Amino acid sequence: SFKISHLEELFASTAYINHVYHIARDQAGCRMLQHKLDEGSAEVFNAIFSEVLANCVELMMDPFGNYLCQKLMEMSTPQQLQLVLDKACTALVRISLNMHGARAVQKLVDVVRTTPHVPRLVAALEGSVVALTQDPNGNHVVQRCLEALPAEAHAFIFRAVANEVVEVASHRHGCRIVQRCIDAAKGPDRHMLVGAICRSSYTLVQDPFGNYVVQYVLGLREPQANAEIVRSLLGRLAVLSRQKFSSNVVERCLQLCSPEERLAMVHELADPRSLGELLRDVFGNYVVQSALSVTPEPDLSFFLSHVRPLLPSLRANGQGRRIAQKLEKKYPQLRGSIERGAGGAAAAGAGG
Incomplete structure (x- = not known):
């Protein structure tokens, strides 16, 4: 870390430009670099940007450097964001799994959403959706994609979740992502997600986290989905009613299913x-x-x-x-x- 007197000396001239990588990793130094950006000089911005760009993967995952990266992204043009993606895309999943990196990637999602670079961002995350949903940091990146990216860019998340619905829904973080996917999905995508949950409901109702996903679908009050869930439980109610997690789902079915389905259960x-x-x-x-x-x-x-x-x-x-x-x-x-x-x-x- 830098002594404050040394930082003041560096910032008294343009000498700091040659030490941006190290200064950005210091708490006080990172703040001083952000103040420099606030002063609004294009020359200073470009100089800091090019220094950060060279080490952006490491700095996005740094406890202090990530804040400088976020500020630079907010101020970048679409062309500059393309340069960030050129550098970061191959490591984007690794960055997303990092506590500090996840914040920087969420900011990247926010700033890229109105540019032509959304497909590149999607391509970088596409193969790792399941791993991200199960990670305490990565799941926030997936949630930000659902919140911020245009609707047509959500399909890669819906597909991955539907294909591995038991693995994702049976996880502490993943079960929340499945619910957010249902909220965000429309038409065929929603039908695909709900259908995948219904087909796996017998397994999910017995899981500490999966049971909440089935209850969430029941709460949508879609007659076809509720009927399919009840069908998958019938014939097994005596066992499911004596288990902690599945017994909650059986009670919910009794409350929300049709009179005909309720009678079969009774x-x-x-x-x-x-x-x-x-x-x-x-x-x-x-x-x-x-x-x-x-x-x-x-x-x-x-x-x-x-x-x-x-x-x-x-x-x-x-x-x-x-x-x-x-x-x-x-x-x-x-x-x-x-x-x-x-x-x-x-x-x-x-x-x-």
């Missing part, structure tokens, strides 16, 4: 072979409660008729007792099941 959940286990399960009992709360008559009576015989055994432990009390409070028609159960047992005993 009939499966009411199956006496698995209903008792669901009621006793830490996640499954919430699914049953959700199903009951959205089921209208006469199907509600059908469902409750399967719940009623299970209440005596449910009361055998503390958690089960609480669930039984909650159900009887909400559905008074279940009350008396204990007495009937006890009476039946006594009669059977007397008969023996």
Whole structure:
């Protein structure tokens, strides 16, 4: 790092021009270079620009140099931006994966969007979209592309995400990118993304991050998509309702699907072979409660008729007792099941 007295000496003349690379990597020096740019001399801008250009890949990833790079990009002509791309394109993914570099690349996206250079930027990132979506820095570059680039330039992101939807959506950062893609996509692109998620929904609902992506699609309330998601879960509801992540999606399906799909789910959940286990399960009992709360008559009576015989055994432990009390409070028609159960047992005993 430079002593402030040495910096002042360099900036007193044009001597600093020969040391731009090193000065830009110093906190105070970088600020002084930015002040020089603010003074508005074309000669000074061109001199600093050519020095930075020679080392722009390193400086874009530097804790201080990246700020100078961003300022230069903001002030550059389309021709000068072309020179930056000439230098940076081959390393653009590496820069995007760097904490400081990601900021510089986001600025590059902002300034390139109104120039003819968008296809070059896209070509530099195109093969690495999945890696970028999963990176704590790179995912911000992908998000900026979705926010800033013209709509026709988004297709490379949509394609990559749709082709690897399980890998991207099952990731802490990637799951957010998938949701942003759905927001940004229109027409066939949106259809492609939603379709890819629906086809993989059985896998995604069981994932800590993927389940949120499926819930996001359900929230769009697109009948065809919701029907496809429900179809992929039917036949497996007893297992999915007892898992932490997928049980949330089953509840969401019950709330958002069509009456016909809901009825199919209710009939499966009411199956006496698995209903008792669901009621006793830490996640499954919430699914049953959700199903009951959205089921209208006469199907509600059908469902409750399967719940009623299970209440005596449910009361055998503390958690089960609480669930039984909650159900009887909400559905008074279940009350008396204990007495009937006890009476039946006594009669059977007397008969023996």
